Amino acid sequence: MKQKLKTLSLFDSIYTKFLVQLVLLTFIPIALISILFSFNMYQGEKDRRYELNNQVNTSVVNNINVNLEFTSRITQSLLSSNELNTFLKNPYSVEADYDNYIASIQSYVKAAIQSDSRSDIFIYMENSSIPMSMDVFYHLDDIRHVAAISDFLDSDAIDLWLCGDDFSDTSDPYLFPVSDRFIYLRKAYDYKKSFLGILVFSIPEKYFLSFDAQEEGTLISKGHSRIINLSGDTLDGAFLSDMLAKNESCFQLESYLAAKETLPNFPFTIITVTKRTNYGQLLLLFVFILVSFACFSLILCLRNLKKLVSQMDDCLTAMDISIHNNYTTRIPVKGNNEISHICERINLLLNQAALLSEQNIRKETSNKETRLIALQHQINPHFIYNTMEVFSSKMKLYGHYEESDAMVAFANIFRYNISTNDALVTVAEELRQMHNYLNIQKLRYTNISLIEDINPALLFALIPKFTFQPIIENAISHGLTSKEQPLTLTVSASVTDDFLSVSILDNGIGMLPRQLANLKKTLASTEEISTDGHSVGLKNINTRLILYFGESSHLTIESRHEKYTKVSFRIPYTQKVLSS
Template sequence: MESIDSMLQSCINAIDELASDNDVLEYLTDTQSSKSIKVTRKLYLVYTSFSKQGNIHVIRAADSEGISTYNIPETYRNSLFQNWGVFRKANQSKEVVIHSSFRENLLNRISIILAKAVYDFDGARVGYVVMDLPRETISNVVSRYLDMYHTEIMLINKFNTVVFNSEGTDAEGLGKLSLKENIDTVWASNSMSGFLHEDDYCYSKSSFADYMILCKVSDDVINMSVRFLKESSIFILWIVTVLSLVFAYVISRSISAPIRDLTKSMKEVENGNFLTKVTVKSKDEIGELGRAFNRMTSRIDELIRNVKEKQETLRVLEVNALALQMNPHFLYNTLDLIKWNAKLGKNKEVSEIAVQFGKLLRQIINNRNEFVTVGYELDLISAYVDIQKKRHEQLEVKYELEEGITDKYIPKLMLQPLVENAIVHGMENKIGSGKISISAYRKEGYLIFTVTDDGCGMTEEQLRTVRNLKSEGMYRIGLSNIERRAKMYGDESCGLTINSVEGEGTTIILQLKEIREGDANV
């Protein structure tokens, strides 16, 4: 009922303002006062602010005269009016009082009276400020609630007079309030609103004046309240459900997200990435698990780097040892050639071989690089073949090289031992001319070298023995050495493939991993 409260409060504020006005006080105090024009102007200002809905009167107690926005009812002018109705109640209170309605004959309307007694500075009562508020003004406000709730609404003052009743004027006035509960206990309580259980009324007391609004709780109101509570409960339940789902999602995310990150990092470690780390944002058990995982991966990465460094050191040492192993093998075969030429008395050939061998030896010894170009290796082969032609005069070497392959890098002394074996062991017992074919090409990241001779070849038993590549005897030292170094610099697919047919010749295929120039120790 905020609209009724707001309207009555405006009326009460206007009456209080007029009652405390100095011009009004002077007019009420002095019957000869010249303030009547000013007072009249102020009354009409208030009257206009209320859309001219309620007449306002200022009445002197001394002679019952006054000023009004319309006409002062004759009842107010009666010399006995000060002891009647609203005026008697106003005499008993320092505040604005609200009294029952009365019919204004001139306007033929029923009005509700609001009045306040005015006192001079000595405390003597000098008059009244009265407002006649048309009953229909309140009725218009109440009708909106009546159309909505189909109930009964009453306005009562502290004297339990029914000032307004939506049921009609017959239910208004003193003695028209019939309740089972004692309404005086409601006035005496500190509660500003509540429920009269025995009468099915709810009440709301004004905080600024002595009146109360009673509203009968009808079935429509109950049904509407139940419907509102039901709809509100459903809405609240929906909100709570949504919030619960959101809260559950946030909680699950706070738990599952770190676990997913940890699982993802574990898969990275499984794939060999030991540098992966988990972002730790919490200090709970999952956070501690993430920190432990980070410590573990850091430790594993450190151990792997140490192992790799040690393996690299061992690899370099082993490669150097294998390379050193090749030099005496090469020296032995060359010196063996010089020996046989010396036994045959070929001093000139021995001298030429020694000169050629010295040049070749200086070239090998002076080059300390781990890797050399294919072209460099072919130059060694060419020099070695020139030495061997002193023994095998009808020896012929043919080259089939892919364009650009001579610039590729390979480990040192990988091809020369193959040609050496083809000459020493393939051509040793061959009568007449001998041919050696050397081919080289690239294939899917690998370098393929083929050395084929048309020498005496090998039997099946000899071929099986040679394919074992055991370091037994000078013949197999070179092949075993090449096989091991090919795998160390490449992978398991690298190495030698040996095919031979007795009486037709031997073919050795060497597969090496292609080495980029930036990775070669040149």
């Protein structure tokens, strides 16, 4: 039997192991170091950009706080004047108030306005009897209809910061300037908490949003958000909307870095935007070049290794072919290196293996032929002896034609044994031989019956000659306790996976577990068959099956005491070729 060759898995390959080791020890460390270095440089550049954004935001916030404090001082200064409060509260009379207005109120308000050069200051009076003057005093009713003013007046807030976008839908000649300005509204009350009107500061946004930075930027207004664009790019509306939706103080959006600042007492959000430099792209290029160089080195290293492994694979393939061809082919020798020298020595081994194989085949063939001839002829004397004994006993008791029929059956059996030298016969021929044998045995045992459970297509299947009769003989000899006991024999055959399975079942007395174990031990024994003992027929069949078809084809015996005995075997399925 040919030994199955062990196949080489992918992970057992020298090439694979070398590749894995090279990648683990060289390529991966280089890649990891490069990635770590690039990430650190990338993160450092990102942190510097965030720091720039925070510096700009800090500068703007400081400016805003200064302006808020200054506006608060001017507001307190105006509202702290009792004369102004009295003037705004009481009904206006030209005779009584004009001189006071010219002498003190006008001078006081002008001084306050001049102290704040950034702002346009307006006083919208609740008292409509006072005439408008100085481009400072206006009637509140003239702007009360403006939505932002109306909402402020209806609210509980004392003051409020607004921007030009809050007045985008309003156009009124009495309205203070709103374009590119922050608007501060403050309600005015006297000491009795009587409402006098509102103070309005209209301050250009540039005073709030000036900053010190290394880069020039543009200012983008969007609602209550002011975006300082230091990227140099034009930011579209969709991008600005996505950026305003972010809640983080520092975040990255696409290739831009942004820092957001919100003041508790100033309802506007300051966002500084910078663009990342192409430094990251340079790092990626550096990593790409480094990885490419490592890959190129790896390919050069693996090329020679692959050539070596390929020569070894060719050598192994040639060895497999030679083994499967019974060592008739040789390994081609190429070049003059270590592999070629190995091939030469393997060829010498193949020559010796071929010689030894041929010698072993001759010995085994001779031994098989000798044993088969001995086994084939061993049964005949034993059978003839038993048959003649039956005839002798029967003919003494009866003088009828049954003996004649039995003699005919015996002649058929004898002829079957000596008529052909074929080792394999058809199932149909074995069945006919079985019927001849049973015709003889029925002279002694009249209650024997036979059931054939065989597909007609299997009648031409080939099995070893003289297989059924010894099994039937063993069933009759050891399965019956008396001549009158009924005995039913069932012969079955089927084909599964190109193997023919045959079984003979009898309903005799069966065997005890100890007897069954001894019988199996006898069949498994490698000792020569002895003519003594009652299992010579089964031992003979088992030995011939193994000689013909190998160790996997042997007798299998099942038995239960006083129930049944079943003898089975399994051989490769072949059919007799019928001549036309």
